Amino acid sequence: MAATITSEADGNLKENSMFLKKTLAAVSPLTLRIVAECPVTKARACDLTLPHSSVSTPVFMPVGTQGTLKGITADQLEGLGCQICLGNTYHLGMRPGPELIEKANGLHGFMNWRRNLLTDSGGFQMVSLVELSEVTEEGVKFKSPYDGKEILLSPEKSISIQNSLGSDIMMQLDDVVSSTVKGPRVEEAMHRSIRWLDRCIAANKHPDKQNLFAIIQGGLDAELRKACLDEMTKRDVPGFAIGGLSGGEEKDDFWRMVTLSTDHLPREKPRYLMGVGYAVDLVVCVALGCDMFDCVFPTRTARFGSALVPWGSLQVKQKQYAKDFQPIDPDCQCPTCKRHSRAYLHALFKSDTAAMHHITIHNIAYQLTLMRSVRQSIVEGRFPEFIQTFMKRMFPSPDQYPNWAVEALASVNVTLE
Amino acid sequence: MAGSRMKLELSKVVQGRCRLGQLKEMGRMGQHCLDIPGCLLYTHLGTVPHLTQDTLHTLSSLPTVTQVTLSNIAEHQDVLEEFKGGFKKFAGLHDTVLYCSLHDSAAQSPTGHTTNKTVSVWGSGGRIELTVAKFMALQRTVQPDWYQTMADGETWQTGISRKRVRKSVDRSLAHLDECLLVHQKSQELDGVSVFGVVEGGDILEERLRSARETAKRPVAGFCLDGFQNGAMDQALRSQLITAVTKELPEDKPRLLQGVGRPDEVLACVEAGVDLFEGFFPFQVTERGCALCFLFDITPDPESAAADEEQHTAGETQPNGDLNCDDQTHMTRFEMDLKDKRYQDDFRPLVEGCGCYCCRNHQRAYVHHLLVTNELLAGVLLMIHNTSHYNSFFRAVREALANDKMDLLRRRVLGTVKEESG
Numbered sequence: 027m028a029a030t031i032t033s034e035a036d037g038n039l040k041e042n043s044m045f046l047k048k049t050l051a052a053v054s055p056l057t058l059r060i061v062a063e064c065p066v067t068k069a070r071a072c073d074l075t076l077p078h079s080s081v082s083t084p085v086f087m088p089v090g091t092q093g094t095l096k097g098i099t100a101d102q103l104e105g106l107g108c109q110i111c112l113g114n115t116y117h118l119g120m121r122p123g124p125e126l127i128e129k130a131n132g133l134h135g136f137m138n139w140r141r142n143l144l145t146d147s148g149g150f151q152m153v154s155l156v157e158l159s160e161v162t163e164e165g166v167k168f169k170s171p172y173d174g175k176e177i178l179l180s181p182e183k184s185i186s187i188q189n190s191l192g193s194d195i196m197m198q199l200d201d202v203v204s205s206t207v208k209g210p211r212v213e214e215a216m217h218r219s220i221r222w223l224d225r226c227i228a229a230n231k232h233p234d235k236q237n238l239f240a241i242i243q244g245g246l247d248a249e250l251r252k253a254c255l256d257e258m259t260k261r262d263v264p265g266f267a268i269g270g271l272s273g274g275e276e277k278d279d280f281w282r283m284v285t286l287s288t289d290h291l292p293r294e295k296p297r298y299l300m301g302v303g304y305a306v307d308l309v310v311c312v313a314l315g316c317d318m319f320d321c322v323f324p325t326r327t328a329r330f331g332s333a334l335v336p337w338g339s340l341q342v343k344q345k346q347y348a349k350d351f352q353p354i355d356p357d358c359q360c361p362t363c364k365r366h367s368r369a370y371l372h373a374l375f376k377s378d379t380a381a382m383h384h385i386t387i388h389n390i391a392y393q394l395t396l397m398r399s400v401r402q403s404i405v406e407g408r409f410p411e412f413i414q415t416f417m418k419r420m421f422p423s424p425d426q427y428p429n430w431a432v433e434a435l436a437s438v439n440v441t442l443e
Numbered sequence: 444m445a446g447s448r449m450k451l452e453l454s455k456v457v458q459g460r461c462r463l464g465q466l467k468e469m470g471r472m473g474q475h476c477l478d479i480p481g482c483l484l485y486t487h488l489g490t491v492p493h494l495t496q497d498t499l500h501t502l503s504s505l506p507t508v509t510q511v512t513l514s515n516i517a518e519h520q521d522v523l524e525e526f527k528g529g530f531k532k533f534a535g536l537h538d539t540v541l542y543c544s545l546h547d548s549a550a551q552s553p554t555g556h557t558t559n560k561t562v563s564v565w566g567s568g569g570r571i572e573l574t575v576a577k578f579m580a581l582q583r584t585v586q587p588d589w590y591q592t593m594a595d596g597e598t599w600q601t602g603i604s605r606k607r608v609r610k611s612v613d614r615s616l617a618h619l620d621e622c623l624l625v626h627q628k629s630q631e632l633d634g635v636s637v638f639g640v641v642e643g644g645d646i647l648e649e650r651l652r653s654a655r656e657t658a659k660r661p662v663a664g665f666c667l668d669g670f671q672n673g674a675m676d677q678a679l680r681s682q683l684i685t686a687v688t689k690e691l692p693e694d695k696p697r698l699l700q701g702v703g704r705p706d707e708v709l710a711c712v713e714a715g716v717d718l719f720e721g722f723f724p725f726q727v728t729e730r731g732c733a734l735c736f737l738f739d740i741t742p743d744p745e746s747a748a749a750d751e752e753q754h755t756a757g758e759t760q761p762n763g764d765l766n767c768d769d770q771t772h773m774t775r776f777e778m779d780l781k782d783k784r785y786q787d788d789f790r791p792l793v794e795g796c797g798c799y800c801c802r803n804h805q806r807a808y809v810h811h812l813l814v815t816n817e818l819l820a821g822v823l824l825m826i827h828n829t830s831h832y833n834s835f836f837r838a839v840r841e842a843l844a845n846d847k848m849d850l851l852r853r854r855v856l857g858t859v860k861e862e863s864g
């Protein structure tokens with residue numbers, strides 16, 4: 027039944043696709059309204075309207091790799107105020123596969139998530155997870171870890187899978203090079219990513235309901251990044267991601283590439299900084315003008331008992347918390363902190379996996395609350411003061427402020443006290 | 444007297460054995476009641492496995508009694524002593540009756556560590572030896588509403604000698620007397636209910652002796668121990684329980700330990716058992732399965748026929764074994780969601796089930812979560828299985844009230860169709 031409806035819709039879309047491509051800007055299923063801009067830094071607060079619901083930025087997007095978020099139900103995630111989360115195209119394309127998800131009314135239907143979804147292109151996972159992957163002009167070739175079959179992930183294939191998943195935001199397939207690689211390979215990857223962007227735009231079957239974001243590449247070379255920005259911003263895509271960073275490069279290089287990118291990205295489109303999620307990085311990169319972030323860290327670290335707090339992190343499994351009857355963070359309003367003590371969670375880690383779920387919920391709540399406070403301070407015109415307070419709480423003393431953060435903030439007129 | 448508060452009100456007794464009623468005035472404030480036959484809420488350290496309070500409370504009618512085991516708690520004694528507020532408060536449990544048992548029926552612990560004066564429990568850090576003094580010190584810090592006394596239940600292995608069984612009865616009675624002595628002197632345990640433990644292995648005379656002697660003591664109710672899967676078959680279990688419950692006072696509840704399979708629950712209810720531990724849905728969850736057995740006996744031929752059809756069409760066809768003694772083995776009351784045939788099955792786990800999982804998700808999704816080893820699989824299955832099992836107990840009470848136990852048994856065993864022709 028569901029399958030029939032989908033194929034009919036596809037038929038209609040094919041007929042209409044010429045028309046849709048020409049009027050892409052008009053029908054792009056995304057609007058960005060800038061609510062406030064920080065008068066000191068490059069930070070901004072926006073309302074981003076997507077097909078399933080609106081999103082208040084700056085926003086942190088939790089990662090639900092395989093159509094689920096580490097033991098948390100869709101209702102719990104919604105209860106925490108999450109407006110958008112991620113799914114991984116590589117994993118979902120392998121299992122359960124795009125055909126099945128399409129039959130289930132897309133990833134939204136399959137995991138029963140009512141709000142927005144963003145899917146990556148699958149390329150990054152392939153290069154980082156699968157041995158013997160090979161990049162050619164055609165796409166990324168690799169052997170399936172499940173049945174050993176050779177598979178080609180082309181820009182068209184990536185978009186086709188993401189069309190089946192039905193995400194609100196899709197990412198272009200890019201040619202991923204480790205951020206520590208230098209030389210001609212970086213330039214080749216940058217140019218290829220531009221060519222692949224054009225192929226992705228052409229392959230999108232649902233430009234009226236799925237937004238395709240371009241990914242700025244160019245490694246740590248300012249010239250290459252600038253060239254990539256110039257080319258990609260000529261395309262009328264609904265949004266841009268800053269890619270090829272947070273892969274082990276020096277933080278000094280990292281923030282300079284971020285700020286260079288936001289300097290040249292159009293003001294009226296969302297900017298997504300990929301793979302960034304540590305609290306300090308988030309606050310600094312909001313100041314540098316980024317709107318959207320994702321990272322597996324807060325949920326991954328929860329499984330090992332690491333709870334995120336305004337003063338860093340707290341290792342619940344450590345012996346010192348066995349008799350500590352306070353909540354993880356006495357000021358946190360999450361369901362975990364409202365009911366359970368560090369001591370109980372410490373003990374529960376020895377008995378049941380629900381202990382991990384408690385920390386996961388707290389960590390997601392921490393990330394989302396942090397971003398809500400950031401947004402609130404931008405709206406109220408006191409973001410620079412927020413940064414001062416945040417840094418003071420995070421580090422025991424100013425001489426422990428990381429140098430890169432001090433410099434990055436100074437570049438947007440915030441001098442840490 | 445110990446356990447003066449808990450009251451049993453029977454509304455019906457079938458064939459002089461099988462009881463329908465309500466346990467009343469439970470908890471320190473006497474504000475809780477529990478319908479019998481009924482089951483307790485199984486937990487790991489006060490947490491229903493895989494569930495947080497949010498996911499747990501998606502379930503509409505939860506058992507009013509939460510079970511915790513000393514095997515989980517004993518290693519945290521020093522923490523609880525420092526906390527002082529009792530286990531309920533420590534675990535963030537509000538508005539529940541707390542029952543503290545000795546062992547976890549879903550975890551088989553090693554044998555051979557019981558002495559005249561001690562029993563051992565196995566926690567995450569290994570074996571902890573309990574004397575009556577330590578056992579009672581634990582109860583004083585846990586502050587349950589109700590606990591079982593210390594007992595030697597090591598009678599379930601095959602080939603156990605009559606002498607060893609007699610010793611287990613003697614030891615358990617001695618532990619009971621010692622526990623009661625300490626209990627009566629402990630102000631902290633004032634108003635807390637005590638259940639004595641009936642032992643005796645598979646030897647009828649020892650079972651009767653244990654029951655009679657325990658019944659002479661001032662206990663609020665009885666735990667029937669040593670009947671778990673692997674210890675004996677259901678025919679012998681039914682025979683022994685029938686004989687034992689005849690010796691027990693009618694106005695006190697009987698809790699059977701270590702039995703949870705639906706067909707065995709029915710047989711044991713008919714033998715005179717009032718209460719069961721709720722560990723069975725957890726075991727089903729751990730093997731990636733969903734309970735799907737039928738228990739609807741409402742006289743609606745149309746829906747009954749539809750149920751039959753669904754069953755015989757092979758979609759929820761049971762592929763487990765009815766006569767397997769291994770607790771970890773799949774039974775015929777569940778479906779294996781890891782099975783490939785569910786990968787594109789977009790129906791709920793059980794049609795018509797009102798649990799969070801069935802209202803929101805499909806078999807294909809749970810199958811996907813299981814094959815990708817995602818934690819949400821355990822969460823969703825535990826919600827469904829707990830819900831299904833609780834509904835089964837409600838059906839047992841309804842069947843008892845309406846004299847339909849035969850029909851229920853046939854429905855649960857899936858033999859209604861054959862017998863009705």
Ligand SMILES: [Zn+2]
Binds near residue numbers: 354358362391
């Ligand atoms: Zn919290």
Ligand SMILES: [Zn+2]
Binds near residue numbers: 793801828830
């Ligand atoms: Zn259900």
